[in-house]
Amino acid sequence: MIYFDNAATTMQKPACVVQAVTQAMCSLGNSGRGVHGGALSASRIIYDTRAALAELFGAESPERIAFTANSTQALNTAIKGLLKPGDHVITTALEHNSVLRPLYELENHGVELTILPADARGNIRYEDFEKEIRPDTKAIVTTHGSNLTGNLLDIQKIGSIARQHGLIYIVDASQTAGVFDIDVQQMHIDILCFTGHKGLLGPQGTGGIYVREGVALRPLLSGGSGVQTYLRSHPPQMPTALEAGTLNGHGIAGLGAAVRYLQKTGLPAIRAKEQELMWAFYTQVREIPGITVYGDFSSRNRCAIVSLNIRDYDSGAVSDALSAEYGIATRPGAHCAPLMHKALGTVEQGAVRFSFSHYNTIEEIEIAVSALRELSQEE
Amino acid sequence: MIKRQERLVITFYTTTAAMTMERLCKESGADGRIIPVPGSISADCGLAWCAKNESEDALLALMVQHSITPQGIYHCLV
Incomplete structure (x- = not known):
C-alpha cells in the first residue's frame, strides 16, 4: 500500500516506538499507584515523556503538560474548562469539529461565538481578530494548520x-506537532492541544494539553489520581x-520514544522531506x-497536504478507485471540517486529501501522479 | 519485623512532582529514594522522598533552586 493518509494518522512509526510499547506492555505497572518497581517504571517513563514534550514545545516545566487520549479530549478540556456563560470567543472557519462542536455546545449554554470566515483559498484575514475583539472576549481558538488545505496560520501573530x-x-x-516548530512561550500560546499519533509519530490513544502557569481549567473528568x-x-x-x-502508560512510553526520535532526526529535516514530496x-x-487543487500554495512553508478533486467526480469514488486499482490510501469526504468545505465550495463533492510523511518516497509520488492522470482522462 | 529509623520524608501534591524530585536527586547525586507516603504522616496515597535527616539542607536547597513545592516536610520513623 502507498499510504498518503498521514493527516489522519501516521501509519508507519519509527521502530523504536514499537519496541518501547512492547517493552512497556511487558514491564509497566500503574503510575502513581504504589511504589513497587512496576509502578515506578511507569511513573518514570511517563515523566520522561512529559519532560520530552515540555522541551519540544518550550513549556516552562514538565508539570505544564497533561496527557489526554487525543486532541479532541484536549480541546474539550480547554474549551469547556475555560469558557463560562457570558464569555465571548473567537475562532476560524478553518477549524476541525473537535473545536467547532465543543464551541457550538457551549453556544447553547450562553457562550457567544464569532467565527472568522475563510476565502475560497482557505485564508482568513488577520485584521479580523482585532475587529471582533469585544470587552467580554475571553479567548481565541485556532488551528495551527488546516487539516483540509494544509494552509498554516501564523500562530505567533495571533x-x-x-x-x-x-x-x-x-x-x-493536531496537524503540526512534531513537524513544525512550536514554542508556547515565544508564541504567546496559553493552551496547546496536540495528538500523539500524527506528526508526533506515537501510538493512537495518546495526546496532551499544555496549560500555561496561571491559567486554571475546570477538569473535564475527575476521579482517581493516586494522590490526595x-x-x-x-x-x-x-x-x-x-x-x-x-x-x-503503554502508549505514552511509545510517544516518548517517538519524541526522542523526532529530536534526534530533527524537525527541520522531517519538515523538509515532507514538503519536498x-x-x-x-x-x-x-x-x-x-x-482542481484546493488551498493556498503561495507560501512554500505549509503542511504536507494536497486536497483535490477530479472534474465533478464524487471524492469517495476517486479515493476508492485509488485504493482498489492502485493501492493508494487517501481520505475523501468532509474531513470533519464543515466550514472549510463550505468556504471551498466542496460540500457536495467533498475532496480527496493526499497527506505525506517523511517516510514516503518520490517514487510513490510519481505512482500517484500517474494514477491521477489516468483517472482524470475523459472517457 | 520491619526495621524502622527516623528519616526525613518529603511529600508532594502530585506524582509528577515526586518524579521531578527523583530525577533531580539522581542527576545531582543527592541522597534518598521514593517511598510510599507513611501512614503516620497521612492516610493519602502518593509518593514521598525519603532521605537521611542530615540531607535536609541540601535537599531543600535543591528544591528551592528548581521550584519544587513540597506538600509537607517531616521527620518520622519509616
Whole structure:
C-alpha cells in the first residue's frame, strides 16, 4: 500500500516506538499507584515523556503538560474548562469539529461565538481578530494548520494579538506537532492541544494539553489520581488536575520514544522531506486537465497536504478507485471540517486529501501522479 | 519485623512532582529514594522522598533552586 493518509494518522512509526510499547506492555505497572518497581517504571517513563514534550514545545516545566487520549479530549478540556456563560470567543472557519462542536455546545449554554470566515483559498484575514475583539472576549481558538488545505496560520501573530488584549490563546496543533516548530512561550500560546499519533509519530490513544502557569481549567473528568485521596474534589495541581484515571502508560512510553526520535532526526529535516514530496506532487497534479487543487500554495512553508478533486467526480469514488486499482490510501469526504468545505465550495463533492510523511518516497509520488492522470482522462 | 529509623520524608501534591524530585536527586547525586507516603504522616496515597535527616539542607536547597513545592516536610520513623 502507498499510504498518503498521514493527516489522519501516521501509519508507519519509527521502530523504536514499537519496541518501547512492547517493552512497556511487558514491564509497566500503574503510575502513581504504589511504589513497587512496576509502578515506578511507569511513573518514570511517563515523566520522561512529559519532560520530552515540555522541551519540544518550550513549556516552562514538565508539570505544564497533561496527557489526554487525543486532541479532541484536549480541546474539550480547554474549551469547556475555560469558557463560562457570558464569555465571548473567537475562532476560524478553518477549524476541525473537535473545536467547532465543543464551541457550538457551549453556544447553547450562553457562550457567544464569532467565527472568522475563510476565502475560497482557505485564508482568513488577520485584521479580523482585532475587529471582533469585544470587552467580554475571553479567548481565541485556532488551528495551527488546516487539516483540509494544509494552509498554516501564523500562530505567533495571533498569539501576539491575544496577549495584547489579555485573551487566552488556545491552539489546536493536531496537524503540526512534531513537524513544525512550536514554542508556547515565544508564541504567546496559553493552551496547546496536540495528538500523539500524527506528526508526533506515537501510538493512537495518546495526546496532551499544555496549560500555561496561571491559567486554571475546570477538569473535564475527575476521579482517581493516586494522590490526595481524601480530598472530595480532584487535586487542583497540574498535571494531576487534568489526568483523572489510569494513564495510557503503554502508549505514552511509545510517544516518548517517538519524541526522542523526532529530536534526534530533527524537525527541520522531517519538515523538509515532507514538503519536498508535497511540492513534487502538487506541481505535477495542478497541470493535469480536470484536476482542481484546493488551498493556498503561495507560501512554500505549509503542511504536507494536497486536497483535490477530479472534474465533478464524487471524492469517495476517486479515493476508492485509488485504493482498489492502485493501492493508494487517501481520505475523501468532509474531513470533519464543515466550514472549510463550505468556504471551498466542496460540500457536495467533498475532496480527496493526499497527506505525506517523511517516510514516503518520490517514487510513490510519481505512482500517484500517474494514477491521477489516468483517472482524470475523459472517457 | 520491619526495621524502622527516623528519616526525613518529603511529600508532594502530585506524582509528577515526586518524579521531578527523583530525577533531580539522581542527576545531582543527592541522597534518598521514593517511598510510599507513611501512614503516620497521612492516610493519602502518593509518593514521598525519603532521605537521611542530615540531607535536609541540601535537599531543600535543591528544591528551592528548581521550584519544587513540597506538600509537607517531616521527620518520622519509616
